[in-house]
Amino acid sequence: MAEQKEKANKTEHGNLSEIARNSLVPPVDIFEGSENVTLIADLPGTGKDDLELQIDGDTLQILGKTKKSSDPHLIKHYTEFPEKNFYRAFTIGEEIDKDNIAATMNNGVLKLILPKSEKIRPKKIEIKF
């Protein structure tokens, strides 16, 4: 039972709860338009190549890797921003067309455009006389 649960929690990046505990949670803005939902996340220090987006069933996972400073001789006077990876997961329902999600990364800001699936888009009903 426990093993099963553990297996379910394991991903290619390691144990999910482990990741969640040792990561920073990026702040996000989520806007909904008529055609799509836009998700914007702040991931400073994460380049395009350090970002992993994954959709597993109805879970959208954002994993951003930040570079660690290499010099061990530096005296750290203060660290308001710990050098940790970013991780956040969202549940996306059937309302989102999972195959057509577009992602752009610019100046440490991730913008995800999640198009709404055909069936939930508002439809105009033509009135016939």
Add this chain to the structure above:
Amino acid sequence: MLTRWFYDLEPMYDDFSRFRNELDKIFNIGLPLSNIRSVPKGTFPAINLQEGKEAVTVQAYVPGVAPEDVEVVFQDNTLTIKGQRDTSKLGGQEIQPDNCHRKERFSGTFSRIVSLPDGLDSEKTEAHYKDGVLNITISKMEEKKPKQISVKVE
């Protein structure tokens, strides 16, 4: 026996410890940790400050701020970082807040003043911006840099 017991409970134990961590975060228990400076939640931008042998480096985490919108001034051993970020725009395109589900990102003008160690050369400064991180390097004055004294054997 005990290890087995812990092993079986591990997933649940994880949930408890995460819950406790969350509570600790709310009440700021255990903060500040050694060299982690505690700042009120939502402080923008977060700043890291390191001192090396040759220079002092400051990182300001300003994602989504165009370099021309940030002003960095170094005077009298204080570093001022100010600017603005408008989260209703991204890439020049206006985002219609017609239906806003979450709004967690900072929007507005910001200003942070950090005092730096003595003996820095205001002439030798450099600032780079990459992936939303502003990296400022200020060199130490020549006479303040550590000097190795060679020991001569007599």
